[in-house]
Amino acid sequence: MATLGLTKPQRVVLFTEDDPLRLAGGRTLGPVEVAFETYGELSPERDNVVFVCHALTGDAHAAGEHPDDGRRGWWDNLIGPGKPVDTDRFFVVCPNLLGGCQGTTGPSSPNPETGHSYGRDFPILQMSDFVAVHRALLDHLGIERVMAAVGGSLGGMQVLQWAVEHPEQIEHAVVVAASARLSAQNIAFSAVAREAIMRDPDFQDGHYFESDKKPEIGLAIARMMAHITYLSDEAMTEKFGRRLQQGEEPGFRFGVDFQVESYLAHQGRSFLDRFDAMSYLYLTRVMDYYDPFADPDAVTRVAAGGTHFLVVSFDTDWRFSTSHSREIVRTLEHAGVPVSFREIRSPWGHDSFLLQPPGYHPTVQAFLDHADDCRAQRGGA
């Protein structure tokens, strides 16, 4: 499959100490630096922009090969020449999230007041703060509106929040495997993950950045548990069954014996190299509090703004099951917002949004092809 080749990460300072970002919670934050990547070419009319929002632990490297290690972007199967997010036609922008740890300002960044990492002094974020930074990045790039905003899981929530706040800025919104309001079970999983991190003795009340120890055990356990929720029972059975890691006889001990245990241990370990425990706390908390339709005017605003939606869920996703997507669809549809919805059959659970179960990519492609047609018609008019 065609890929973009090497893609170049960029960085920009969007807010400064003197001109800080005003957060939804009332505090200010500056400077704010953002890491982002772009693919394809911006049209002269600046009307072919597809903005990609990443999920909890994603980054700006959505497609192509990373210049350092050749690592493929996390959505490389969706974004590229001739793919649904077609870089031959569209100008794709993908930034790292505010509060993250992969190039954009977050809890591990230096606090200008102290010179040390923010740690727990980093302000609590809300979904609209992500959107504010995304909009500032667009502004920096000289782009007024996006043809489409696309995101899965937490990425889909950013897209929904953006459309709720500024529907006139988003012509088409693609919301995959997301939720407009977490259930008690969703929050419970996040709570356990956060507890694992905060109860790690090396957490040091969130001020571990200045020491030589990090809450690695807690973060690894949080990641292991999250991984269980990302896969379906069926997918785990297919992938690992009850197969043993070594030999044919069970060891009758407490160490890693089954293959699934080894897989989780590996996922937990490798996560430590690329993610920060404080970012994990901050970003999961944003999801817990997210509830855009609690404001009764929100959906009226979307209806007036003219955004067209595509909502996609996967039948074995139990992290954000189809009922979450249907709630979004119901709310939008009742208010007269144009919305298409599909539940895709996939054995892979929540992770399906990163994979290619049959019918998924063609659906996104059909929606974006139509978005492109609208653009062409406007251009011709």
Next chain:
Amino acid sequence: MRNDLRVVSGLVPDGSRVLDLGCGAGELLSHLATRGCRGTGVDTDEEAVLGAIRSGVSVIELDVDHDLGEFADDTYDVVVLSRTLQALHRPADVLTEIRRIGRRCVVSVPNFGLWKHRAFLAVRGRMPVSRALPHEWFDTPNIHLATLPDMEALFARTRWDVEQRVLLDESGSPLRRQAGGNLRAGAAAYLLQR
């Protein structure tokens, strides 16, 4: 556009909000959009749904038999069942449910009472296959076949009033004379109001 869809679209007032159950690739809704209508389609056929999305029609992939609870009371001006009712498992329940969602309903259905169908059954003793009913009995999507009086009895039973009835020939075009319908019509389109 399919002949019968032309007739169906003629029964939908300009500017209506339309819910098209069994919308296929969204042909009707695309056409109605040119007349100021807004709407939503519902279908479960993958190719049809992709076609509808591709042409800019909003389509929600749901099972008409079971999932109409997703739609709120009084949210549509017109609900369309074009060549769909006879393919549903629970047509009476669906008609009742639609009464909650929309003030009006447009239904188009094939007519099992067409003289040719009766003759086919009487003479050959086998289930009819015709232009209006092109499938063999074992691979037909049409699982609830009825004559026009049967259909009208169901409308009455589900408390719908027939506001208008258009008899169609086997190709879906309106018959010139509307008399003697149950023998002569290959299908019919109804505008119902609650």
